[in-house]
Amino acid sequence: MIEFRNVSKTYPNGVKGLKNINLTIEKGEFIVIVGLSGAGKSTLLRSINRLHEISEGEIMIDNESITAAKGKNLRHIRRDIGMIFQNFNLVKRSTVLRNVLSGRVAYHNTLRTVFGLFPKEDVNLALNALDRVNIVEKAYTRSDQLSGGQQQRVSIARALAQEAKIILADEPVASLDPLTTKQVMDDLKKINQELGITTVVNLHFIDIARQYATRIIGLNAGEVVFDGPVDEATDEKFQEIYGQQLEKEQQRGPIGEGAE
Structure with missing residues (x-):
């Protein structure tokens, strides 16, 4: 489904964000990428849908190069990739339903979407997506009236209404309390298992x-230092991923991190 071929990313200031990444992510996997702030997690995730451009190598989506794709072809590939952000990325003054319907924008012409002229089938799809994340009763509520956890579930519903084959989630629970974190992660896991949507989460x-996770990928300074199933992700392996910071992180407990 997703293949990284010798992928590297160098920022204009010379910092190496990614270093010769070679990965294959199979259809239906639930991948969690871990690592310290600055390890390259966001860079790796956002390179999949070209929110970040890579410097070297190639990324394949379903045997098609998104790295080389342009114009209509690029839009078509991106249409299959839903993105969930740490800050929810919703239009706060719009209703929940309107935000979820924005996932359908790539399927229609600009004029139709500007005026919100979505067909009944799209509205039903959006309502079903909201129902799947247990928030359909908020469909006509303004998004800025929701809690953080509810807003994140709206963004998950948007990806479902998009009919995404891949969901990318960049620190989706960093700003949420433990109970809400569990609810959001449960939603993502349930969608992954029931719909077979490939899911990659930082x-x-x-x-x-x-x-x-079904598989954990550990990054350190832009390099893959661990890639394996959960039962192989021992404390010793996490020590390799996090280095001397691991003990501090465990002492402080769960915390969020900013964009890398």
Whole structure:
């Protein structure tokens, strides 16, 4: 489904964000990427849909190069990739339903979407998506009236209404309390299992990674230092990923991190 071929990313200031990444992510996997702030997690995740451009190598989506794609072809590939952000990325003054319907924008012409002229089928799809994340009763509520956890579930529903084949989630629970974190992660896992949507999540929390992932990828300074199933993600392996910071992170407990 997703393949990284010798992928590197060098920022204009010379910092190496990614160093010769070679990965294959199979359809239906639930991948959690872990590592310290600045390890390259966001860079890796956002390079999949080209929110970040890579400097070298190639990324394949379903045997098609998104790295080389342009124009209509690029839009078509991106249409299959839903993105969930740490800050929810909703239009706060719009209703929940309108935000979820924005996931349908790539399927229609600009004029139709500007005026919100979505067909009934799209509205039903959006309502079903909201129902799947247990928030359909908020469909006509303004998004800024929701709690953080509810807003994040709206963003998950948007990806579902998009009919995404891949969901990318960049620190989706960093700003949420433990109970809401569990609700959001449960939603993502349920969607992954029931719909077979390939899911790639950046997380800072070791315990959550172990609980939800089918496979963990550890990054350190832009390099893959661990890639394996959860039962191989031992404390010793996490020590390699986090280095001397691991003990401090465990002492402080779950915390969020900013963009890398």
